[in-house]
Amino acid sequence: MNKFILTILISCIFSLHVSAQDSTRIDPSLKGQYELMLAKSKMLNGYKLMNPARLSAFYRSVNDTLRAQRNQLKTAQQKIAGQEKSITILNEEIKGKDSALASSNTKLDEISFAGIPFSKSTYNTIVWSLIVVLALLFAFVTVRSARNIQEAKYRTGLYEEISQEYQAYKVKANEKEKKLARELQDERNKLEELKSRGI
DSSP states (O other): OHHHHHHHHHHHHHHHHHHHHHHHHSOOSHHHHHHHHHHHOEEETTEEEOOHHHHHHHHHHHHHHHHHHHHHHHHHHHHHHHHHHHHHHHHHHHHHHHHHHHHHHHHHTEEEETTEEEEHHHHHHHHHHHHHHHHHHHHHHHHHHHHHHHHHHHHHHHHHHHHHHHHHHHHHHHHHHHHHHHHHHHHHHHHHHHHHHTO
C-alpha cells in the first residue's frame, strides 16, 4: 500500500512538475492556451480528445478574460460618461463665457450719449460730422464777419468823409453867414448914417 501511495505521490509531483514546465513554456493568452490544449489532446477515430481539466481551465480563462474585458468596458463606459458630462458642463461654461464676452464687447463698443446708446463707429461718425459742420459754420461766419467788418470800415470811412465834408461845409457856411451878417450890419450902419444925415 505504501508503494501505491508513493507511486501516486510521485506521479502527482511529476504531473505538477510537467504542468509547471508547461505553464512556463506556454503563451498565457487565450490563443496560446487554446493551441496548447489542442497540442496536448489525443486523436481517437478522427476526433480530438480533450482533457477535461485543461478544457475547464481554458473555460475559466475565457470567463476570466471576458469578465476582465467586461469590467474594462464598464470602466471605460463610465469614464466616457463622466467625460461626456464634463464636456457638457464645459460647453455650457464656454457658452456662458462667450455670451458674457459678447456682452462685454458690446458694452465696450457702445457709448451712451444723452441716454441714447451708440456704437463707437456710429458715435465717431456723428462726432466728426458735427465737428466738420461746426468748422464749416465757423468758417462761413468768419468770412461773413470779415466781409461785414470790411463793409463797416468802408461805411465808417464814408461817414467820416461825409462828416468832414459836412463840418467843412458848416464852417464855410458859418463864415459866410458871419460875413453876410457883417456886410448886412455894414449896410445897416451906412443906411443909418445916411438917415442921420438926412439924405
